[in-house]
Ligand SMILES: CC(C)=CCC/C(C)=C/CC/C(C)=C/CC/C(C)=C/COP(=O)(O)OP(=O)(O)O
């Protein structure tokens with residue numbers, strides 16, 4: 001995940017060069033609260049260096065940028081704030097319709113990580129309790145029944161503790177949609193735990209921003225994990 005406010009041009013180019021050797025599946029571009037509207041520039045830089053698909057991760061309709069490939073159309077189903085369940089979507093719909101972006105209807109679930117996260121504050125919602133996998137499972141089930149095509153469990157950017165393996169597994173067991181997990185994954189071990197518990201995709205932001213050497217470590221972990229799944 002690339003936060004348009006945090007990625008400097010030089011660091012971005014260095015990171016993009018490293019993804020040639022250690023590829024990622026997608027670049028997520030976005031943030032809850034963006035202060036520098038440089039999505040277009042960040043996307044143009046990514047395009048100059050790779051052909052990896054670019055997916056918007058928007059906090060509100062101002063973050064829509066048609067030069068990306070797709071957008072996570074997030075409905076914040078862990079919360080009870082109508083604005084983030086459907087309100088912002090009504091505002092964004094005509095823009096998205098004419099944008100040409102692929103729309104990925106996503107059940108977005110915030111999970112408590114011990115401290116208040118930017119997303120929880122900005123959305124004015126309470127996250128799911130960290131130790132209640134059943135609540136997460138029922139939320140995801142309802143999201144799938146409503147037609148959402150992707151589930152995203154997020155402990156929030158820079159979370160002290162990531163989503164627990166128990167919660168990931170309980171969601172994995174009840175829905176057929178792909179499952180994305182993010183927030184606080186800053187070591188190879190945490191990435192492996194999330195994959196082993198049932199995540200199909202992991203999102204890493206702060207960890208790689210802080211330590212670019214995490215990228216090769218994660219790449220190794222993911223390759224080893226995929227190899228072990230193929231052999232089993
Ligand atoms: C319908 C459209 C286009 C937008 C609304 C989308 C909704 C409902 C968003 C849900 C709530 C929200 C504010 C999500 C933002 C998720 C996000 C991009 C998180 C990235 O992390 P940050 O919270 O920015 O991390 P930092 O605190 O590290 O900057």
Ligand SMILES: O=P(O)(O)OC[C@@H](O)CO
Pocket residue numbers: 001154155156157158159181182183184185203204205206207
């Ligand atoms: O920055 P981190 O903690 O990796 O979190 C990424 C993403 O899941 C945040 O929404």
Ligand SMILES: [Mg+2]
Pocket residue numbers: 003005030031032033157
């Ligand atoms: Mg941010």
